[in-house]
Amino acid sequence: MLTIKDLTVTIKEEEKVILDDFSLTIKDGEVHAIMGPNGVGKTTLSKVIMRDKKYEVIKGELSFDGENLLDKKTDEVSRLGIYYLMQDPISIEGVTNSECIRTALNERMMEPVNLYTFIKEMNQNMEELKMDKKMMHRFVNQGFSGGEKKKNEVLQLKMLKPKFILLDELDSGLDVDSLKVVADNINQYRKENKDTSILIITHYSRILDLIKPDYVHQMVNGKIVKTGSLSFAKEIEKSGYFRLNEIGEEKDGE
Numbered sequence: 001m002l003t004i005k006d007l008t009v010t011i012k013e014e015e016k017v018i019l020d021d022f023s024l025t026i027k028d029g030e031v032h033a034i035m036g037p038n039g040v041g042k043t044t045l046s047k048v049i050m051r052d053k054k055y056e057v058i059k060g061e062l063s064f065d066g067e068n069l070l071d072k073k074t075d076e077v078s079r080l081g082i083y084y085l086m087q088d089p090i091s092i093e094g095v096t097n098s099e100c101i102r103t104a105l106n107e108r109m110m111e112p113v114n115l116y117t118f119i120k121e122m123n124q125n126m127e128e129l130k131m132d133k134k135m136m137h138r139f140v141n142q143g144f145s146g147g148e149k150k151k152n153e154v155l156q157l158k159m160l161k162p163k164f165i166l167l168d169e170l171d172s173g174l175d176v177d178s179l180k181v182v183a184d185n186i187n188q189y190r191k192e193n194k195d196t197s198i199l200i201i202t203h204y205s206r207i208l209d210l211i212k213p214d215y216v217h218q219m220v221n222g223k224i225v226k227t228g229s230l231s232f233a234k235e236i237e238k239s240g241y242f243r244l245n246e247i248g249e250e251k252d253g254e
């Protein structure tokens, strides 16, 4: 379970408050979605969970399975089983995909990963993701198209087998068919790992039709202002945040 309570975050070099008394609890096996206009702090939230030290936590609590994440480093958070699929995946020159994933797995295990099992799993996962096997030997995300990078992140996820998955705009850059392929893969992963929780950050309900959320939250100015179900995501998409707030005010002022 991920627990976030009254989390207030600024950027070290600036005075700006990005997360403002942000609270959210995600229990094992739940799928939550966060929608919100550009620049409200969705990616910042993900990076703070991953303990990016650029962001300074002024107050609040952040824990996963009872462990305080605020005193952890990024690799320790990853070892606890949290996987962050980045909005803009980075490329790593000189390190191949298979080297990167094998190193990550070796870091986690008590003994080195068996090479035969590793290659078998990589092949199977790449087939399931409809990825070109040659990508295994290319430098991580180097020269990959936008959609290929996102698929490659899902490959890493499938290999690393996390307990908590943060999907930061997985849907941006993926064509409709590829989005369906990765969503099918993630749904299959959930079926096999029922305790796994997912936080989906998105601007569009299409991904939520494929990976069904239990809750949809609307985020504004660094905090959640409203929570609903999948139909709320459709409402946001139809009306837009601005109009939605106006409708809310009209109702309040009746």
Ligand SMILES: Nc1ncnc2c1ncn2[C@@H]1O[C@H](COP(=O)(O)OP(=O)(O)OP(=O)(O)O)[C@@H](O)[C@H]1O
Binding pocket: 011, 014, 018, 036, 037, 038, 039, 040, 041, 042, 043, 044, 045, 054, 087
């Ligand atoms: N390292 C940084 N330096 C300066 N400003 C930053 C930094 N990181 C984030 N911000 C600012 O914090 C705010 C929140 O950014 P964030 O990336 O979390 O938004 P977001 O909700 O993910 O938006 P989007 O939907 O466009 O991805 C923005 O105004 C952004 O410019």
Ligand SMILES: [Mg+2]
Binding pocket: 042, 043, 044, 087, 168
């Ligand atoms: Mg973002």
